[in-house]
Amino acid sequence: MLFNRRSLLGGAGAITAAASMASVSKVAMAALPEPVMQDKPDTMPPLVPNTGRPYNPVVTLNGWTLPWRMNKGVKEFHLVAEPVVREMAPGFKAHLWGYNGQSPGPTIEVVEGDRVRLFVTNKLGELTSIHWHGQRLPNGMDGVTGLNQPGIPPGKTYVYEFVARRPGTFMYHPHADEMVQMAMGMMGFWVTHPKGKHPLIDEVDRDFCFLLNAYDIDPGAATPKIMTMLDFNLWSWNSRIFPGIDPLVVGFKDKVRIRIGNLTMTNHPIHLHGHEFLVTGTDGGPTPKSTRRFEVTEDVAVGQMRQIEFLADEEGDWAFHCHKSHHTMNAMGHDVPTMIGVDHTGVASKIRKLVPDYMVMGERGMKDMTEMDMPLPDNTAPMMAGQGPFGAVGMGGMFSVVKVRKGQKKGDYSDPGWYQHPAGTVAYEFKGSLPDAARFQSESPGLMPPVQRPKTDVEVKIRKPSGGHGSH
Template sequence: MTSRRDFLRTVSIAGGAVAAGTVSKVAMAALPEPVIQTAPDTMPPLFPGTGRPYNPVVTLNGWTLPWRMNKGVKEFHLVAEPVVREMAPGFKAHLWGYNGQSPGPTIEVVEGDRVRIFVTNRLPEHTSIHWHGQRLPNGMDGVAGLNQPAIPAGKTFVYEFVARRPGTFMYHPHADEMVQMAMGMMGFWVTHPKTKHPLIDEVNRDFCFLLNAYDIDPGAYTPKIMTMLDFNLWSWNSRIFPGIDSLNVRLNDKVRIRVGNLTMTNHPIHLHGHEFLVTGTDGGPTPKSTRWYEVTTDVAVGQMRQIEFLADEEGDWAFHCHKSHHTMNAMGHDVPTLIGVDHRGMAKKINKLIPDYMVMGERGMADMTEMEMPIPDNTVPMMTGQGPFGSVEMGGMFSMLKVRRDQKPGDYSNPGWFRHPPGTVAHEYKGPALDATRSKAAGSAAMPRARGGDVEVQVRKPSAKSGH
């Protein structure tokens, strides 16, 4: 944690500008101390010591930013700065974020709170913050050049507005946005209802995380900021499996999970073993007439989805994006498919030149989890993670919901692997094998194929006089 004295030595605030509004001299007399967090673990919920009470969220592999009360105003201090984020054990990325991490800390407030956020820029270029989904004065919306001057490097701006409606929101830059978001600058915002709300139920556990993606070459540290779609690391809160913590709950807990998408594609988020309702978006709580049970919900770019369910099935349940290449870690996108190709003769010849050469892909890619193939220093295997029965063969956007009857209320620690009751685990069949009987009940095609003569494609090369 950085002390306020050291912080003020390194950041000049004498010329700090105010973002589209005036703030009292009392508020500007002394900044709130910036709280810095660098550990990648899921931190316990931050219960409010001042202001209106609420049931706090738990940020997956993240934390909630503390505040101070100043004459009835909640004051926060965000520091935009370069950070080092451990994406998985043994793999670190050089990103940009807030207060020591990417994503930045979650901001939690209550409906009706007046909020004042000091933003200090330690980046090598200017920045701003857009409060995604908030109703606020236009000059506080954070689009550099349109609503405010950009925050120069080394300066501090202040935003102030009332959190007018409860819901699930985000914050991110709106200055050099493509670069800064590709470098990891984003964070979560939750506004809790001030009183009992007809569309917002009370829950026992409330989790949140952001979906983000990076293109970092194996062995490198810094994302490729010019990548448009071809990312090789799909992450939750800038973590990839097996570095993503599990969501640990008590049997029969009412659970809420809030997910925000700041990648460049959609993500069908799928939960095993339970059905859930989509109870909210970044537009607010959904009307009850629009809710129906499902096990997968698609989260499009720039959207928030809030799901709720009763955790009434014990076990270790997979929770992941259902795009299969999003549950893989760094991989090549131009690798040919070699399934069914017999490498044996060629492999012997290549081994004479390259003794460590290994055949990959002739039976699928599952062998990758068993090979001890050397990889660059700063990366992780494409498929990894050891479960109680062997390799899980996953990466990227994958975690687990761990439901236990003996998990104590308020206990978010990992309970270890589930102990399956006898007779409840799939196992090998050792009875007599039976010959397959082919069905003759299948109907014919809906429409017969039109048969004509053979077609030969004739290609005529243009002459030099054709002008082509």
């Protein structure tokens, strides 16, 4: 795993002096852990623990796990809240806020029973804090500014200390100016592994995690609009949008776990093709086995976590996405009129005399957008992008692919390329003649035909209220 390591304040003496001025506990007065930074948007290999209790590490989709140091039996981490530049897709970068060079910040992995100490340095221009979403901890460590602690001033470092009391899947995010800071991308993932064999937590071969987030960034711009409540135009996983989201690569017959956290402003029905999965956990912990059910779509509501598991026993490239259709698009406008079936070629030719680059949009639906070489402002993601083995995928936003392959070695997450379909297993064009249409054999006058039918059909007319849809 490659990281950029840099001294936060320029030397041990400066660090010690800064720590003495910051609101930290006595254990932090000697020196802070060196902050570890990451500026690549790639999915990094799992961080296998070399100190502390052993565990099977997770893989953060287009992200990484934060290293730690052991200090007298305590796991110490250093998070730096700061402005970052996040590549959301090739050719499109956003100016966000995050932690340690990334948005979302790095995943934190610990083991049930670990004593944890987290140094949080504020390099933003305003107060911040961190709430450890879903954790059991002392009230003063919960991170709600004004209620549990004073806000962390710019340039200061605070310390959070608690014991990871229960295994599960959690998040971290600010509880200070939350609307702004979360809209700017400040969030991260937390996984607490069980300390031993757990009756409700099975061992798996592959363990993935990612956060659902959303942004409103105008075409050609780079900074999110923080006042948006619903009309987001970039729906993302770990601040990446398709085709910038890496595939989830697994081996044939692997037991796979995927942990999903939602920090957007709406729910997301997450759908997996080709397999059924069990819902095995929430942010409340592992679910009782009596409540588990097989699904192909699981709704993840705002502020929730969901953990799903499945046996990857169908080879292929399987779509994995949010099933809200607008969430699998990018940079979409919300006030575009429907132009399906409207022939405006005559108007278009006149417009081109004034605007040479003008292009007809939406006459046959939106799929044409995937094949148009339309000029876009700099630093703008196309609405639907990504090429598959058979052409344009016609997706964007919250979309990726689970790639199931025979021969994929344990621990190998490299992209195996497109699936090579066996002969005769791909849908094909029918070129024969169609038979005459036949009436459905099930058609009948009904099980109990009426004794007397009206001589003429009666057309029922409904008068709609004049008030429109405002009362709905």
